[in-house]
Amino acid sequence: MNTIVNIRLATVGGQGGVLASSVIAQAAFDAGLQVKKREVHGMSQRGGVVTSDVRFGPVVHSPMVPEGAVDILLGFEQGEALRAVHDLRPGGVVIVNTQVIVPPIVATGKASYPVNPLATLREKASRVYAVDALKIAEDAGSVKAVSTVMVGALSAFVDFPEDAWLKAIRGKVPPKTVALNERAFAAGRAVVQAASRGA
Amino acid sequence: MATRLQIPPAGTRLLLTGNQACALAAATFGCNLGVGYPGTPSSEILDALVMIAGSHTTQWETNEKTAVEKALGASMAGGRVIVTMKHVGVNVAADPLLSFASTFNSGLVLVVGDDPGAHSSQNEQDTRMFMGLFANLPILAPSDSQEVYDFVGAAFEISDRFRTPVVLRLTTNICHAETPVVTAEPMVHRPAGYVNNFPNNVVLPANFRKLRHRSLHERLPALTEYAETATLTREDAGTRPEFGIITEGVSYAHVKEVVGEAIPILKLGMVFPLPLGRIARFVADHPKTVVCEELEPYVELQTKAEGIPILGGKAFFPREGEFTAGVVAQGLAAAGLPVKEPTAAAAPVPGVPRPPTLCPGCPHRATFYVLNRMKANVFGDIGCYTLGGLEPLSALHACICMGASIGMAAGVATVARPETPVVAILGDSTFLHSGITPLLGARWNGADFTVVILDNGITAMTGGQPNPGVESTLEGASTPKTDIEALVRALGVEHIAVVDGYDVARIKEALTAAVAHPGVAVVISRRPCALMPTKRHYKVLRVDHGKCIGCHTCVKVGCPAISLSDELTDKGRRKSYIDPRACIGCTVCQQVCPVGAIVDLEAV
Incomplete structure (x- = not known):
């Protein structure tokens, strides 16, 4: 790996975005790379915008991905992927969970949710992989595993040994949920591997 | 309480947030007491310290002032103590800090998390101004987790050597950033024990005036001399020696991101007192030098007051908000320093606003x-x-x-x-x-x-x-x-x-x-918090679309679990929908619904 890989996670508070970024950073660290990670979360415990950056490579200076330099955007929700897509570099990859989380401000009529965010994402980025992470997580045993499904999807684009990912997951998730998260990771990885072979 | 983590042996490589590195360093360098009041971005320091095995005591206090007062006692007893808070917490604790600052006591490290950009705060005040120029306390400003770890050890040494509290100044992207750390040899500090010391610890006017004189005319010059030679501050060479950048804290990471090895950098590790002799020599060697610092023109003003001819600081970089690589690149270019064209973001795509909100089931x-x-x-x-x-x-x-x-x-x-x-x-x-x-x-x-x-x-x-x-x-x-x-x-x-x-x-x-x-x-x-200590669950609810009249009264409680469905009433109004994955069953929406349309999920 000769260049820095810049990953941004665009998530909603409560989706496990911070855990996912920790898993990615740990996997890169265990793979012997230099790695830096940062997260930004606002005031609320749930339901607000939560953004994480993970950067790894031979030498990494800042924990923040520079403007317009995101290589892989991991959008945990369609609207959040849309919010972050302007920082994607030309030719960058978008992996987006097709889940939609409508904020209360939409129900009260003060704002509207974007119409067909996936289509807009496909206009803005050449490589967009849509993943129904909620359904995959539910099938794996719990909707709480959405973040691990997304890590699995990401893993198809990052050249670490599968063991490095699994070791990082085992070290970060609650012990009782290891099997569930291993299933979620494998399912997320498989769905993107299949899609990228088809592409 | 879960099993506490053992302090790792020297030479262990770990990936840690700045907050975790601070906690591990405190435990490693013999801290006897960790005390503070929670406040973003500093809260996780004590959350982490309490999970580490050792002889230290870890306590939340009632507020920042009582936390500092407890730390003063721990210091008077010869202990090593870290006291943690966010930037505005220092305002609450200012009274004991500003008077204690003139006394001669050891072992106290005040860890402050500043929040440039006010991500989770009511303001973005700069602790360097307050605790440095105003309180005259030595301040260390680490740039990543390794430096947080190392500087905690250095802070204890400086506190002991000069008998002064020392401030470790962190910011959000230090506290919440994970970067690698190599650990040091663990040590144990045994408190010397408390001894009455009336002239030092009773700030009666007569005592205070003597302490003030000694702190200004003996301790401060000694600290300045230390800052001039300390390895906490270092220089990075560059291929364009006519230019220079003076920076510190997280700004250093952005500067390196932008200039790499091209421009020489004076990276300040100790920011109070400033090593003005060293700064003068750096500027003499690199005549076109700028100061790049987040928030206040703290280094810039002192450098200018000394008559050191820098190109400037806040003329090129904003005084408010958090820096990014783009902001730094723009400022350096404006100052006439050679930087390659930075990558730029495209125009933002209009999306949905997602303001922070009370959680589903929040008892407020x-x-x-x-x-x-x-x-x-x-x-x-x-x-x-x-x-x-x-x-x-x-x-x-x-x-x-x-x-x-x-x-x-x-x-x-x-x-x-x-x-x-x-x-x-x-x-x-x-x-x-x-x-x-x-x-x-x-x-x-x-x-x-x-x-x-x-x-x-x-x-x-x-x-x-x-x-x-x-x-x-x-x-x-x-x-x-x-x-x-x-x-x-x-x-x-x-x-x-x-x-x-x-x-x-x-x-x-x-x-x-x-x-x-x-x-x-x-x-x-x-009513207990819906999330703490573990997420609570009552009977999850749903909207009975046979009864919902589309009045949206339930929407007015502002719950993230409630949205509008595509199902319409006779009058064409959208009926409500409750996300069963988000609802915890607090029943507030059920109580305000005028027609009884909100029912238990299982009800038929």
Whole structure:
């Protein structure tokens, strides 16, 4: 790996975005790379915008991905992927969970949710992989595993040994949920591997 | 309490946040006491320290001032102590800090998390100005987790050598960034023991004047000499020696990102006192030098005051907000330094606003719903419940700092009482932090308004830390909890009501009676936080579309679990929908629904 890989996670508070970024950073660290990670979360415990950056490579200076330099955007929700897509570099990859989380401000009529965010994402980025992470997580045993499904999807684009990912997951998730998260990771990885072979 | 983690042997490589690195360093370098008050971005330092095995004690205190006062005692007893807080916490703790700063005591490291950009704060004040130029305390400014770790050790050494408290100044992207750390040899510090020292520890005017003189004319010059040679500050060589950049903290990471090895950098590790001799030599060697620092022109002003000819600082970089690589590249280019064209973001795509919101099942929601309906003038405070001011609840109209709600309400009620009710609202932790004394004063002076204490039994916004209203300490020891009702009664308040935070009708009834009561009345709205210590679940609800009339009353409680479905009423209005994965069954929406359309998920 000769260049820095810049990953941004665009998530909603409560989706496990911070855990996912920790898993990615740990996997890169265990793979012997230099790695830096940062997260930004606002005031609320749930339901607000939560953004994480993970950067790894031979030498990494800042924990923040520079403007317009995101290589892989991991959008945990369609609207959040849309919010972050302007920082994607030309030719960058978008992996987006097709889940939609409508904020209360939409129900009260003060704002509207974007119409067909996936289509807009496909206009803005050449490589967009849509993943129904909620359904995959539910099938794996719990909707709480959405973040691990997304890590699995990401893993198809990052050249670490599968063991490095699994070791990082085992070290970060609650012990009782290891099997569930291993299933979620494998399912997320498989769905993107299949899609990228088809592409 | 889960099993505590052992301190790793020297040479272990770990990936740690700045906060975790700070905690591990404290334990490694013999800290005897970690104490503080939670505040983003600093909260996780003690959350991490309590999980590390060792002989140290880890405690949350009632507020930042009491935390510092406990640290003063620990220092007087010859112990090593870290005291943690966010930038605005230093304001609360300023009284003991500013006087203690002139005494000669060892072992005290004040760790402050500043929040440039005010991600989760009411302001973005710069601790370097306050604790450096104003309080004359040495300040170390690490740039990543390894430096946080190393500088904690250095801070203890400086504190012991110069007999002064030392400040470790962190910022959000240091505290919450994970970067690699290589660990050092663990050590144990045995407190020397407490010895009375009247001339040093009693700041009577006669004593203070001598201490002040010594601290300014002996200690400060010695610290300055140390700063001039300390390895905490270092230079990075560059291929273009006519240029130079002076920087510190997280700004260093952005500068390196932009210039790499091209431009020489003076990276300041100790930022008070500044090594002005070293800065002068650097600028002499690199005539076109700029100062790149987040927030205030702290280094810039002192450098200019010394007559050192720099190109400038805030002429090129913003004084507000958080730096990014792009901001730094733009500033360097404006100063005429050679930087390659930075990558730039495309135009943002219009998306959905997602303001922070109270969680599904939050026990504060119903109280704000009722206050909104009462058209109350609500003086708020610092906590999750500040979000009660946002739409659609819109029932909080002033918020300045921790504990200010009661004083502000009392002031308004005294000077120009509005027609509609005057209400102060604050959480249990904030009430215990700094709400008791203003309530005492308001009652004593005969003010007439209502105080609502939202008692969710935790300090929620910072991640769920215990407070004196909880039956457990940070270390997990069981302890009698403060009875808030008895406390309020002891302050002399006669009209007190305790209600269930989920009971809309009872909250309305209690608030109506409290507002009608002449004098200070207190309503305690009680229900555990929906998330802490573990997420709570009651009976999940759903909307019966056969009954829903599309009136959207449930939407007005502002719950993230409620949205509008595509199902329409006869009049074409969208019926409501409850996400069963988000709902925890608090029933507040069910109580306000006028037609009984919200039912148990399982009900047929």
